[in-house]
Amino acid sequence: MQKSFLVVVIAAFIGAFGIHQFAPAFSASIAFFAGAILAALLFVFLSGSPSKESTPYQGPMMTLYVGNLPYRVHEGEVKELFEQYGAVNSIRLVRDRKTGRRKGFGFVEMAEPGAKEALAKLNDFNFQERTIKVREAKTQDTADPENS
Structure with missing residues (x-):
């Protein structure tokens, strides 16, 4: 979970930087907001698949x-x-x-x-x-x- 959060934060900054570089008409705050939305989608995608650790053993x-x-x-x-x-x-x-x-x-x-x-x-x-x-x-x- 901590690794996923770190990936999301990094993705938000990279997304904001990329949006601001390729679309300079957007202000930095709008670019960051768009990057955060993209990062949130990435977070949902990463945490959506159950891992081996998240499924508890059900047997005796x-x-x-x-x-x-x-x-x-x-x-x-x-x-x-x-x-x-x-x-x-x-x-x-x-x-x-x-x-x-x-x-x-x-x-x-x-x-x-x-x-x-x-x-x-x-x-x-x-x-x-x-x-x-x-x-x-x-x-x-x-x-x-x-x-x-």
Whole structure:
């Protein structure tokens, strides 16, 4: 989306410059307005086609627990790692409520076939100088039956 916006802004300026050069009778403001309209049409054309990232996976999902993550890791880096094995629906890295710092673990929700492969390949995998642990996440009612 950010790349498309940048393309539109550049197209607006180029369009305004071109219109002003080839039709000097137009004032600069009219040329810019015409360039902006052309750029808006370009933006609609660029964002109209659905990309691979915009169509979410619709099949069975599986949530994985990922432990021993580096504290400095970001959601995008974890997503990039797990996307090698299948469609990733969401990433949630857990933070301490008081400090806001990451706790070194999180959850990845992804397509079940890819999740099973990621579970097999990424458990005990060296990621950013840490050996991560990947397990199937337990639901809250099976995680601690005492608190039910």
